[in-house]
Amino acid sequence: MNWLYDWFVQKYETWTYFVQSQNDQAQDIAIKFRHEFTSLGYLCAFLVLLIGVITIVLYYYLGYNKLPGFRYRLSHWLTFLLITILSVFIITLVVVWFAVPNRLGAGPYYFFLSFINAVYSAITFFLLSVFIKKLSNAKRTPF
Amino acid sequence: MNNLFVFCIGGTGLRVMKSMVMLLASGVEVPGYNIVPILIDPHKDLGELKNLKILIEDYGKVYRSINGNQPNGQPGFFHTNILSLNRLAGNEEDVFEFDQRIDATFAEHIDLNNLAVNDVSRQFIDLLYSEVNLNKPLSLGFKGSPNVGTVILDSIDTTSWFQTFTSQVQNGDKIYIISSVFGGTGAAGFPILIKKLAASQNQNVRQAVKGGLAVLPYFQLDTPPPNFSNKEIDSSTFATKTKSALLYYLDNLKVDYLYFIGDKAGIAGKIYKNDEEKQENEAHLIEFIGATSIIHFANQKQTDTKQEYSIAIADNLDCLNLCTIGQGYNNYIRHMSNFFILDEVLKYLPKETSFPHNVNLQINEEFLYKTDSYKVLIEIINSYSKWLNELSNNRRGFEPFNLDISNSTFNPVIGKKVSLKRFLKDIPFGISYYFLKIIEAGNGIPKEVKDARNPLRNLIYITSEGISKVNQDLFK
Numbered sequence: 001m002n003w004l005y006d007w008f009v010q011k012y013e014t015w016t017y018f019v020q021s022q023n024d025q026a027q028d029i030a031i032k033f034r035h036e037f038t039s040l041g042y043l044c045a046f047l048v049l050l051i052g053v054i055t056i057v058l059y060y061y062l063g064y065n066k067l068p069g070f071r072y073r074l075s076h077w078l079t080f081l082l083i084t085i086l087s088v089f090i091i092t093l094v095v096v097w098f099a100v101p102n103r104l105g106a107g108p109y110y111f112f113l114s115f116i117n118a119v120y121s122a123i124t125f126f127l128l129s130v131f132i133k134k135l136s137n138a139k140r141t142p143f
Numbered sequence: 144m145n146n147l148f149v150f151c152i153g154g155t156g157l158r159v160m161k162s163m164v165m166l167l168a169s170g171v172e173v174p175g176y177n178i179v180p181i182l183i184d185p186h187k188d189l190g191e192l193k194n195l196k197i198l199i200e201d202y203g204k205v206y207r208s209i210n211g212n213q214p215n216g217q218p219g220f221f222h223t224n225i226l227s228l229n230r231l232a233g234n235e236e237d238v239f240e241f242d243q244r245i246d247a248t249f250a251e252h253i254d255l256n257n258l259a260v261n262d263v264s265r266q267f268i269d270l271l272y273s274e275v276n277l278n279k280p281l282s283l284g285f286k287g288s289p290n291v292g293t294v295i296l297d298s299i300d301t302t303s304w305f306q307t308f309t310s311q312v313q314n315g316d317k318i319y320i321i322s323s324v325f326g327g328t329g330a331a332g333f334p335i336l337i338k339k340l341a342a343s344q345n346q347n348v349r350q351a352v353k354g355g356l357a358v359l360p361y362f363q364l365d366t367p368p369p370n371f372s373n374k375e376i377d378s379s380t381f382a383t384k385t386k387s388a389l390l391y392y393l394d395n396l397k398v399d400y401l402y403f404i405g406d407k408a409g410i411a412g413k414i415y416k417n418d419e420e421k422q423e424n425e426a427h428l429i430e431f432i433g434a435t436s437i438i439h440f441a442n443q444k445q446t447d448t449k450q451e452y453s454i455a456i457a458d459n460l461d462c463l464n465l466c467t468i469g470q471g472y473n474n475y476i477r478h479m480s481n482f483f484i485l486d487e488v489l490k491y492l493p494k495e496t497s498f499p500h501n502v503n504l505q506i507n508e509e510f511l512y513k514t515d516s517y518k519v520l521i522e523i524i525n526s527y528s529k530w531l532n533e534l535s536n537n538r539r540g541f542e543p544f545n546l547d548i549s550n551s552t553f554n555p556v557i558g559k560k561v562s563l564k565r566f567l568k569d570i571p572f573g574i575s576y577y578f579l580k581i582i583e584a585g586n587g588i589p590k591e592v593k594d595a596r597n598p599l600r601n602l603i604y605i606t607s608e609g610i611s612k613v614n615q616d617l618f619k
Contacts, residue, residue, distance in 0.1 A: 068576035072497050137582045139499040 001042035008116040041100040061136035072138035088121035145315040147176040153328030156321040162434035169482035177224040182240040208516035219607025241304030245281040285327030292331025300339040320355040324388035325381035354440040359405025361429040364417035402436040425533035428541040462540035466558035500585040505598035581609030
């Protein structure tokens with residue numbers, strides 16, 4: 001999971017710098033936090049991504065589009081895309097926050113992780129749409 | 144497939160056929176028969192005649208676009224083939240009317256001037272025909288004078304087109320005649336035609352099951368101004384002419400099935416303008432009901448005794464709808480509602496760039512909406528819409544649909560409130576619901592129907608299936 005998230009999360013601050021910038025007493029805590037964040041935290045983020053996007057895509061194509069209302073129109077798909085991005089961002093933030101308690105002012109790491117997860121959710125939503133749409137009433141959405 | 148030859152005589156015959164075309168376009172079936180209309184009206188400039196010819200030709204174009212050379216039409220809209228006699232005889236061109244225009248006066252036509260004034264034949268003619276009868280040109284028809292029509296139409300069997308007709312009648316074909324009994328052309332033409340058919344050399348013609356629709360008075364005409372020239376038709380004589388005709392039919396009209404339709408109570412409804420040249424009469428409920436008699440007749444078998452039919456409505460109201468016309472009309476109204484909804488669907492469809500079947504069924508701008516066959520379909524739908532408007536405006540009127548529906552209060556069929564539920568929750572009902580069912584019909588389009596090179600066929604299939612599925616529930 002590290003290769004998926006680390007490159008972006010460290011745009012805020014590298015882990016090396018994060019650890020080395022702590023005083024001697026906090027360095028062990030920083031190392032432990034880093035380990036938890038990059039294992040459990042990344043895992044939680046990935047699960048939120050997968051479950052969230054798959055659920056929303058399946059609902060859009062196989063549930064939402066079984067009802068009237070011209071729901072195959074691009075505007076509806078874009079709305080669902082936006083919902084996916086926002087909900088993955090928020091849920092990632094909340095889940096990881098509770099799974100890996102914040103220590104040593106590492107708040108921005110959570111934000112960066114949630115942000116990149118939201119971007120991935122948009123890409124995944126699009127890619128899944130290409131396959132799932134053929135099974136639904138919205139065969140030409142998004143294209 | 145057998146043929147049902149329908150002779151439409153005079154203005155009323157044409158108007159009933161127009162209603163018939165509308166019913167067939169909406170998908171009403173005449174199982175086992177192609178319809179072969181033969182229009183007989185000497186009034187060649189009549190707008191109704193010109194428009195009907197265009198309508199029937201357009202119907203044929205759409206039918207052939209959808210079905211090609213297949214022997215049976217695809218179920219749904221335009222299921223039944225309307226074939227011209229000309230095409231039946233192997234020609235490519237459609238011709239529906241065959242009787243010739245006569246610009247001469249009746250006197251000129253019968254060569255009256257060659258008879259001496261004191262000739263007994265001339266005196267006999269003077270006794271039977273007025274000066275007006277003798278001197279008006281026949282190009283405007285027989286103007287409520289069946290005594291004129293009887294003479295003109297008597298030579299119908301010597302014409303080449305009639306020979307073509309008799310040669311095309313096969314075993315199992317049927318013949319139907321539609322005319323009014325209070326006019327000139329119809330009242331004269333009906334019994335003459337029956338007589339000529341009975342005397343035909345072709346056994347198939349003699350033995351064919353024959354039926355006819357006798358249309359009794361259902362409207363009246365206003366009194367034209369004194370100086371108006373085209374004013375010889377007088378609706379106050381309709382009743383007398385009807386009685387005379389019916390007395391004659393009682394013993395002399397040899398048909399297997401005779402249908403009567405009229406509206407004595409509704410006559411005072413809307414008074415038509417008395418202009419025999421234009422006769423711009425709006426579509427009428429009686430013409431629509433008259434068209435249903437053709438379908439009823441098509442389903443009847445050979446009979447040993449003459450069968451006579453008439454039909455009623457449930458409520459004596461100025462304007463009828465699904466709830467007040469009578470349950471016997473439900474099936475027709477259901478089909479008509481399908482075609483009515485098609486009109487609404489096609490207002491939206493070309494603008495739906497994400498419509499799911501734009502590519503797989505080629506229902507798009509490039510392959511369908513710009514084609515001639517699609518444009519012809521739209522022309523027919525526009526005619527249908529106009530016909531519905533006329534039916535609703537006329538009196539006695541027929542208004543089964545809300546002709547001015549909007550998506551916010553979508554309630555197409557008057558008298559039918561729609562309530563749809565899914566998991567106990569209300570589903571919004573509107574044109575988008577029809578779209579949903581049309582999409583589902585497209586998802587399940589059979590391989591033998593789907594044709595990547597024929598998007599019109601695909602369109603007609605999915606709209607027929609999708610719309611009728613919704614309306615079947617509506618009409619339960």
